[in-house]
Each structure stands twice: as C-alpha cells, then as structure tokens.
Amino acid sequence: EAGVAQSPRYKIIEKRQSVAFWCNPISGHATLYWYQQILGQGPKLLIQFQNNGVVDDSQLPKDRFSAERLKGVDSTLKIQPAKLEDSAVYLCASSLGGKLFFGSGTQLSVL
Amino acid sequence: KNEVEQSPQNLTAQEGEFITINCSYSVGISALHWLQQHPGGGIVSLFMLSSGKKKHGRLIATINIQEKHSSLHITASHPRDSAVYICAVRSRNNDMRFGAGTRLTVKP
Numbered sequence: 001e002a003g004v005a006q007s008p009r010y011k012i013i014e015k016r017q018s019v020a021f022w023c024n025p026i027s028g029h030a031t032l033y034w035y036q037q038i039l040g041q042g043p044k045l046l047i048q049f050q051n052n053g054v055v056d057d058s059q060l061p062k063d064r065f066s067a068e069r070l071k072g073v074d075s076t077l078k079i080q081p082a083k084l085e086d087s088a089v090y091l092c093a094s095s096l097g098g099k100l101f102f103g104s105g106t107q108l109s110v111l
Numbered sequence: 112k113n114e115v116e117q118s119p120q121n122l123t124a125q126e127g128e129f130i131t132i133n134c135s136y137s138v139g140i141s142a143l144h145w146l147q148q149h150p151g152g153g154i155v156s157l158f159m160l161s162s163g164k165k166k167h168g169r170l171i172a173t174i175n176i177q178e179k180h181s182s183l184h185i186t187a188s189h190p191r192d193s194a195v196y197i198c199a200v201r202s203r204n205n206d207m208r209f210g211a212g213t214r215l216t217v218k219p
Binding site for chain 1: 212
C-alpha cells in the first residue's frame with residue numbers, strides 16, 4: 001500500500017519569498033492534516049480537512065498561510081510571504097479509523 | 112502548561128535495558144497515540160489506545176483514563192530503537208495535540 005506522499009523533501013528560500021508544499025494522502029483516507037514541527041518540539045496542527053472541507057484551522061496563521069484540498073484528495077499548503085520563524089518540517093498525515101499515517105515531511109529553511 | 116506532557120525529555124540506555132516513557136495529558140480524550148520519529152523526520156504510528164494495554168513485539172503501551180496517563184515500554188532495548196517517541200492525544204473535539212517528544216538513545 002502506498003503511503004502518504006509529500007514533496008518537495010527539502011526547500012530553502014529567502015524570507016519574504018513564497019513556497020508551496022504538496023501532499024497526496026493514502027487512497028480512501030478522508031481526513032488530512034498539515035502539521036508544523038519546529039526543531040526540538042512536537043508537531044503542531046495547522047489545519048485539518050475532512051474530504052475537501054476544513055474541520056480545524058484555529059492554529060493556522062491565516063495572514064500568511066493558506067491550504068486547500070479542492071477535490072478532497074491532494075492538498076497544498078502555501079506560505080506567502082515566508083518569515084525566518086517558519087523554518088520547520090511540514091508534515092502531512094492522513095487518517096482512517098483514527099489511525100494516523102504520516103508523510104516524510106518537507107524540511108523548510110528560510111534564510 | 113502544555114496539554115500533553117512527556118517525560119523524560121531525553122533518555123539514554125544500554126542495549127538490553129527496559130525502558131519506560133511517560134505521557135500525561137490534561138484534556139478529555141477519545142484516543143491516545145504513540146508515535147516513533149526517526150532522524151530524517153519520518154513518523155510511524157506505533158499504537159492507538161483508548162483503554163487498557165496493547166503489545167506489539169517488544170513494545171507495550173498502557174493507558175489509565177482516570178489518571179490521564181499513558182506509558183510506553185520497550186523491553187530488551189536495541190540501538191535500532193533509538194528515535195524520538197511522541198505522545199499525541201485526540202481530544203473529544205477530534206483535534207490532535209502532541210507532546211514535545213522523548214529522545215531515546217540506546218547504546219550498544
């Protein structure tokens with residue numbers, strides 16, 4: 001069974017630039033999560049989708065972060081413009097029956 | 112205060128030792144997850160618990176709902192168990208909250 005796919009694996013940008021991450025969840029998983037994990041900390045939920053609807057985006061910095069899951073399958077997370085403190089690993093996860101499956105993450109460095 | 116607290120933050124053990132990692136939480140939950148994160152960032156779900164105890168190989172996870180506490184045990188630890196172990200809870204609102212993780216190093 002294919003896992004959760006994320007790309008790119010690494011991204012280096014300068015502050016004030018824009019960046020986008022892509023996630024393809026496991027087929028049939030209706031729930032998709034985006035997490036931000038800063039070095040040395042546990043993951044922090046940014047946004048949760050159920051199919052193509054947003055369930056929870058209370059911790060998403062909406063002035064610069066946006067996410068969409070238009071067809072209820074793939075999802076993109078965008079940061080525009082990026083700040084130094086956005087340097088982190090961005091993890092995508094999908095869920096079926098409550099069990100979580102994580103992608104490998106995108107490591108973002110903002111210089 | 113974080114909603115999910117783990118201890119210890121760092122743990123170093125000799126190969127073969129019995130290891131315990133603790134997790135306490137302050138919110139009502141529908142499930143608790145133990146996750147393993149290897150260097151490079153990949154995260155694997157080890158257990159999902161809502162009550163009692165689960166065992167998978169050398170790993171055992173327990174949860175006490177009344178005390179809002181869970182433990183992850185590793186028997187006969189091995190260097191390949193070296194990783195960050197993360198406790199995560201699914202609240203009754205269906206959102207996920209994570210502990211900061213316990214970094215385990217098992218020396219040969």
